[in-house]
Amino acid sequence: MIDQGLERRSAAVTEMPDELRHDVRLLGKLLGQVLAEQGGEDLLADVERLRKAVIAARRGEISADVITEMVAGWEIERAVAVARAFTCYFHLANLAEEHYRIRTLRERDAEGRVQRESLAQAVHELGHERVSELLEGLELHPVLTAHPTEARRRAVVTAIQRISGQLSEYNAPGRGASERAESKRRMLEEIDLLWRTAQLRSTKLDPLDEVRTAMAAFDETLFRMVPQVYRSLDTALDERSGTRPPLARPFIRYGSWIGGDRDGNPNVTSKVTRETIQIQSEHVLTALETACARIARTLTASAQFAPCSPELKAALATAVDAHPEVVSEVATRSPREPHRQWLLFVAARIAATRRRDLDLAYRTPAELLADLRLTQESLAASAPRQAYGELQHLIWQVETFGFHLAELEVRQHSQVHAAALAELRAGGALSERTEEVLATIRVIGWIQERYGVTACSRYVVSFTRSAEDIAAVYELARHALGDRAPVLDVVPLFESGQDLANSPDVLTGMLDIPEVQRRLADTGRRMEIMLGYSDSAKELGPAAATLRLYEAQEALTAWAAEHDVQLRMFHGRGGALGRGGGPANRAVLAQAPGSVAGRFKVTEQGEVIFARYGHIAIARRHLEQVANAVLLASSPTVGARTATAAERFRGMAEQVATASEQAYRALTEAPGFPEWFGLVSPLEELGSLRLGSRPARRGLGAPRSLDDLRAIPWVFAWAQTRVNLPGWYGLGTGLAAVDSLDELRAAYAEWPLFNVMLDNAEMSLAKTDRSIAKRYLALGGREDFAQQVLEEYDRTRDLVLRVTGHTRLLENRKVLSRAVQLRDPYVDALSHLQLRALRALRTETLSDQDRDRLSTLLLLSVNGVAAGLQNTG
Template structure:
């Protein structure tokens, strides 16, 4: 039934030819330019022979994909090079991928700008969402939905960014020079200089070590995440609000805004201590201080910049009395500062006032208590004094222009930038309570209590918004929630911090029991007090990574959907305003994929204008590394949140779920059975460790968190964290977590049931795909994962484990899944309807093949019997890790 490997290889070659021919001229020019410059750098540094070897391998893997050369010849070529030469070649292909990714990012930005003509709304934009909402909802309903809108992205302590920060910075410098080179405003001389600088920066990228030599600590991770805030998020947020405000009504900037600050950033980096002993109360304190330093610096700079522009003279408009009183008070309290500002800006009261505000923000950052603001609310009052005065003096555009942007930024980020969330395992809390009851406290229990005291300190210094959510992983009963409140009382008694304890449901069984746990939570006095104080708001987190690792992608998708539906119904029945926190990873095997499609596939009633989601690792920089891309991503998610919350969309989704649930259940049951038959088979964990670079991934020093629970080789999937599980499968070119079992599920849905009743058949499955967003999203994500899978390369990895039965099982399921996914979607080839993504995958595949062959050489030698000399082992491991880094860049995802 499945397509044969030769057929698939021929198809892949044809697909690559099609992808090359479809490459836009601008993108082709950038890729050619960057590739030629990299080749020049390689030849200058390593000699023409090195460049010749790189070209030999490049041409060989392309020929192998076209079936013009046996794959074995490629492997023999790679095996013939000294390890040092193989390492240099791996560096070359890795650098090439960094440059190709950069060229595609530039092309994407140009395309977004070209499409934004203003003649009609961009698809999945805020303009498009509001236009649709105005047709579907009454004015009152629309106003209510906008008032309740929330988007909460949470940067997480799961670092899956394989690139060193130094490499990321080097790529950003190349990006800047490429932008200069391509700018139509540049003359010939400026263009020549940009070309020279571009070559200089590519040369530096080539000379920058790809691998980390020291392990990251949690505060390194915090500082790395701050780059996204400094370079993108702070400036992008007001543009989002302005876009929504303009979509809601004409005259944005000349009237009171209709859009409110609906984005709230969170972070687990420096707060997530589940399985990471490196995150301590001291680290949490330092993380918050780093946040505050960055946001206060940004606010000070913004206030200074805007203040300097507010040169409206009092001669042309009478300032408000409240502003003049405030300036008089500032003169009384801080005469020297007020005198200096007045001297520099005579008869410019708004300029004087905003520069005084900037001075106060600077004092807040320095902890100069005489001048500092005590809270963001106090700063907002001063900004609104300025805004009101501008209005009264007739400067309406200044009042609702940049000053409004600054107000939105303060409302969004406060003085804490992102709410730091704490996470800890339920078992740790239970053991701590046992020790306290017994009068014996371990170092870990002392650390739990210190963390709770630190939360109280953060709230006293920066307010409750800065840190109040405490996520309990592996929540099984309401006792796991009660334990945190009990520990807080032990730590501080009546001075315990304000806590919103969030249950995290991860396993299939826990997801099924989630509503029962919430019912138990309602009986806890501490929870009752929080609900009374916060307007009956409650948050629940759903774990995508571990449920997918346990059940397989198809069964986990349905189990998560059921949990969402049940929790939404529970919230209505109990008068609770529930926010579901989606613990998604970046990779498809961990709940990743297009975020806007994922939102629209949620169970009816489970969104209700609120969406909270984790943003992990390389996803942070992919989505927030450039302002134009960040703006587009946030607009797409917000578009989906708004539309998913409307009665018409909810009704369509509910109807499709009811009609096709029987089919989905059959797919899920059979897919889970197929998945478990592989992953729970005796010897599977050991085999997985042999066929993948799982052991070596820990040496990449991706982050501060250990790659697995416990020590030694994994004995079961429970020993593995989801990130290395997905990362290792991606390296083998199998991508198993993203699709395995789905083929068996689809096949079972077409076969007779035990009683002899016929299955739905392909036609009905095609109908389900067209009408149920959840099913469509599941298949589309599997199709993306299959497209990044290479059967021929995968077979070479799977052969390393010495278990042909496992290898045959995996490859057979791949063939079946590929065939049936294509049959259900109606596509003649993978990603047929996703031209941009298809082109990117097909163009990369041969070059990823080159790195895979280099990795296979190293992995085979490291897995072979017999002792290796220490220096040879070290050189092989270097080659392996460089190839891992390169494959991650080529596939554009890790874990």
């Protein structure tokens, strides 16, 4: 499947590293063997014909029309098989790149140098004293969401993980020939199974499926990774880490919308939310019990060499009196090993907590922490390495995850609350939806009684337009539970351009709400608001949304200072560039000065969860990069530099924002545009992919305007057409509105926000293919729209290159450039297959059978293109 000449087709392509080339060729060869065995040599031949043809078309050696004729000549079943083959290839190529990235991270770590964008680098740059000061308020808060942007089935993901395990075994140093042969045989077996595994979901996910999928990331990565991040910081602060009390305090807190976000998703009910927190608790308590028992079994230090403290001795005696059957069994297995006895007893209590055995269970995580610290303090006197080693990791894990794993957040639309209150005030019979709103608040109260306030207290109100939208939630809570209403931090979500501009006024109004006043008093005047990147970008265009969000952050930061409020901004970023995505660490450094202040909260969605948390080494690197950026962004020097640049280029930025928004609206608000978009993209068919439990659009039928369409399918559909319009459209016109190229270049060099905005647009442009995009745009029968899009693409590409000084897209991003350029021809193959299906579905009269078969081809190609581009929505 891999073309050995592909790497040499252009001098502009970065050379593929030997290790990566080896893995891609190995996996591609094994896939080719499977194709020949399962589909016959003729299937492999057709795959090779298409592969060579798209490469030749890229080189200008043949016309793309030749490829159109080739794929049109295949039976639909053969086209489907070819699409499956290219999709499997992308899964394997992505796997090979992940392995290369992990290998690179480990090699850099082995060199012993301070890695850039690491916690150690932040300590080196800012100094121990300054970092220690910042640690007091440092908080990194990723929030996992169930937004449907993961195109792969869980069965496909797990199949890829098994192949990954065998590839690791195959490449492990010191492996003998027979061991490598066995690993290769197992890889072939798993690739064969991947080929036989259906790529498309046959049933729609329900919310609890999404919860269990997210739990896999916790079980396999997050629980073990978090203490490694803390240890990294602790070591950077003092190399004696592990032999002294920790200097690093836990600063990571996970949140989750999965099972709590009911905005536009009627499948998320109060019953689902209740079951979600129970599933989360089951997973974290199981993990804590396993970790505690593992540490206990290894803690074989004899009382002769590690005597226990009087406090621990007394605690053991009390335990014997209260639970003789449990402690006597432990003592019999571990004579003269008091610390081991105690931790085995603690593990038994964690198990009882999971089983709800109230006689033995811990009531709160604080009780568990007290018992663990009792052990630590006893060991510290004679065995400090045992006190501050693995036991400290367990303490960090309890402090980070508690008994609830991640704070479950509820989200609902402001209009739902308004309708519910109208019914309640009218005093008549309540609708099912209003009853559900009240039931949700009762469930929040139940969660807080059982797991504590920190398990679920944040209630996000989407499309917040006024302080009344916030007050409505508190009034509903009184209707639901009266004086027993749960503790709520109601979080306004500002999404549209107008809402962003009005956000300070809304917060001022919130200060008059009694419940908000009480929460400010109880929390040291802390308040949280959320900024929506997806809908603002869909409304304003990428450039204008970026600049308006920055202005909103500046205004909100000033408001917080004026009203003595510690404001935390929750960034609702998507995975794709058109929804606020891109490198997270650079995004942090581009925030408005003072808006971070040691606190960064952000959504992690869909395919991003697996990309960032699928492997422990990558997850650790991701969190270190973000934590590094949060520390640097919170330092006065970086803030002052950013503020100076922002002020200098404010006028220029306004020109870019205004002109880009006008160009964007001129296209997207033109009569007939929504209908045209539906014709030129697979938008209509995306719902059949069954990506998640949430509907793809608001209301029924085809979208009459972009307001009817959610941001995810908007971005997903444009990515499939190879246009990637949400990531760059309007920017070219915005840049052209500025007379001075030198001023634009200076802004790119000096202002992090402008730099990140152009670099992200450059990434999006690099994933755009003009020639293939032109074929999609032609399907809509509106030459004016097609021409408008292509002219703006040419304008944006030209000006981005002129401002950045690059001679080609991604010239300064070697790894990403290599990934994009090596994938492009194979994505082309799937695009041609998709175009065949889309063209027929849009223009031909088809039998039900042919329509179903073509729809299958279309959806398989959608799945494959998503894997090739490595993003959906």
